[in-house]
Amino acid sequence: MSPRDGRAKTHGLVGKPLLYFTSIFVSLGVFLFGYDQGVMSGIITGQYFKDYFNQPTRAEIGTMVAILEVGAFISSLLVGKIGDIIGRRRTILYGSMVFFVGGAFQTFATGIPMMLVGRIVAGLGVGALSTIVPVYQSEISPPHNRGQLACIEFTGNICGYAASVWVDYFCSYIQSDFSWRLPLFLQCVMGALLGFGSLIICESPRWLLDHDHDEEGMVVIANLYGKGDLHNDKARQEYREIKTNVLVTRQEGERTYTDMFKRYYRRVFIAMSAQAFAQLNGINVISYYAPLVFESAGWVGRDAILMTGINGITYLLSTIPPWYLVDRWGRRPILLSGAILMIISLSAMAYFIHINISYTPALTVISVMIYNAAFGFSWGPIPWLYPPEILPLSIRAKGASLSTATNWAFNWLVGELTPVLQEAIHWRLYLMHAFFCACSFVVGKLSFFTGCTMDRLITNSS
Template sequence: MPFIQGTPLLYFLACFASVGQFLFGYDQGVLSGILVNEHWLATFNHPTETMQGFVVSIFLLGAWLTSYIAPWFMDNWGRRWTIEIGSCVFIVGGILQTVSVTLVQILFGRLIAGFGIGFLSTVVPVYMAELSRAHNRGKVTVAGMSINMFGYASSGFIDYGFTYIDGEWSWRGPLLLQCMFALILALGCFLLPESPRFLVKKGDVSRATKVLAQLYGRDESDKDVQTECQDIVNAVNYEAALGQASWKEMFTTMRRRSTISIMVQALAQLSGINIVTYYAPKMYERVLGAGRMPILMAGFTALAYFLGALVAILLVDRAGRRSLFMTGSCFMVIWLILMAVFNKYDMGLTSSILVIAFTMVYVFTFGASWACVGWLYPAEIFPLRARAKGMSLAVSSNWLCNFAVGIWTPELLVKIEWATYLFYMAFCVVAFFLVYIFFVETKGKSLEEIDEAFGDVNHAHATTDDIDHPVDLKQNDEKSPV
């Protein structure tokens, strides 16, 4: 893209590639409005709460499965082609959902769409992290990931708009739109550059230098461009001496990083956010009654989620990752307790207003902390040779916990009602202490320098002796300080 250079190109690439995250956010939100759509309920013979939960969650199961396959494509075909595969698979699933007339068909369509999102959610954070530089990696990656929340916010208002259509297209229309967004990503993907780190890994240093020069907005002979390219070459050479990371190695020599990667996504999902993202209209029906108003309020709640993500863009490279995680957990404990209280005690209109208000504050807090930073963090902490598999572990943790939460939340809301919020609040308390004890700060460090935070050598500055005699990664990774 010669017409855009430097930082504008970097942000453009981050946001465009994150159309994949837009699809994830859109699909999360769009079904929440459809689940209270009378035409959808009539078409599928008013499925039970459990079946509705399964319609939501089978999408997540599909994403979980392909999150294990995505690393092979990322390491062999590249980051860009993995994005292309994910968007094309999603289109097929989206079309099947749109034309469904039976529960089996819509379940099958959501499963295939989930396959596509499994690819996209694994590759996009890695792609953005590898394009960025140390001083703005958090900001750029979080800016891209905030598109997820924008997709979620968009789905709420689109669902509301389609309620004015009387008939099946009141729910088929929102499902068809997601196919259009995926098509834009699939076509535009041909304009995206490949990750410089992947290009160096494949021996194409000249193309890697060209991409870096475009991202810097300078000539290929520029000193900073050459220095970064050489650092990447050094890191790749060092890691080549160690060999491609195996799945066994992920749980031995890189056990600490793998555990953190799994924890960060599990804790994000178990904080209770999916009570809102999947079931906000059903929640609001309890206090506002049936009709369009619950869907409209869900749209404004999604907008608060997106605004929180914008705050994270401003804070992530200033406050740091650990601070945002811990502060977010503390405030979410407070909001979840208040949401439980005002769901338990009926004070008429006052309760309704307070439930909605604290729900919006809660999703704003999550958006400003765990929502985007939780995707950035696992993409940062692994060396290049293990980055795809490390991100796969994080994403698979996300989808597995997402699937579980999607399945059990409807039943929890029916059986224990207001105590559901206290159930998720407990996980926020656990999250605070786990972050404090185990997580390292990555703010301001290059991807190669982060290895030092885990006790490894800086792969960009590895010497010939380091390559001939690699350090004991197991010892260092396990003994590294917090």
């Protein structure tokens, strides 16, 4: 492959413009993740949806919402190996295609079984994308702003969530089944856009060098780090560092999951526990069921969806400060400060719903907004940054798969149980998640890696 061919694939973009274009575009993958998280929250409270599915019970609603995570859990375990074999770019393509099919099943669902099938299939796509996009993102990003680009990626996720809530709100004015079919159909549109876009983005240079496509890999590295100049010192240094790491890894042989736990158990624990607590901290009580939370606080019907939309905007804005702070403050201070704010806001939420006074609706909304902002600033983006950043190339895809699978497992647990627990223990549910926030504060006191390049990290001990 010639340098000219390499430039053609990036449509003339090199350096930071190429880096940010690629990062923002692949964030559409996590946009779909966020959209799918939020789209059901407004739909399940709609009268046309309830009538069409014969007034589903709380348990049936929980299953319809949470079964997406079953598909995501399965694909997140498999996609690491798949991504190593066929490449990051083609994995993104196939993930978007699967997501498109799942969205179509949901859009044209004729009953709960067909809706469940659609949610599982879409989950397979979401699980693949939510696993491979962070790996791809980390492998094209220079060390000094890898954290910033990962946080931008998370903003794409929350942008998807906020968009889904407002789509639900405006579609709630439609007086037909299109009030819930249209929001679900938009999944297909976005899946198609990502699929077509995956045909024009560059492949991961680390994957190319690992598969001995050295010339093509050098072109991509030059375009990303050397402004298109194959003789740029920075680009050639990056090439040598990646290739050396690839050769060392190859000499050691492919690492199994057993090897991964034996040699890198501490890093794997950090990656998995961060994702587990990101869910146990209660975010999907709000993401999946915010209208139900607001209804329990006194908001009624469409007003509950409107409050969810306003909260979504706050949530989105809160993800922007980490762009500038994550590589300055470090990971741990952000996690610890976020945990403290979430403990306070969840406890306040429980208290206000419990006392049930005239100000409860407004105070609950404020508490939810503070909670979402704290999560969006801290435990939202940072856990996605750790796995590809702290795991060496030999186990990076496997480790990212395992940590993402942990996220989906706990995601399913929270999504499945929340409607039932809301009905059974009411305001105490938020105290339970405040307790887990306190636990995450303790885990956050662990010593984390910061400021080291990904390909030098392999030389450190576990």
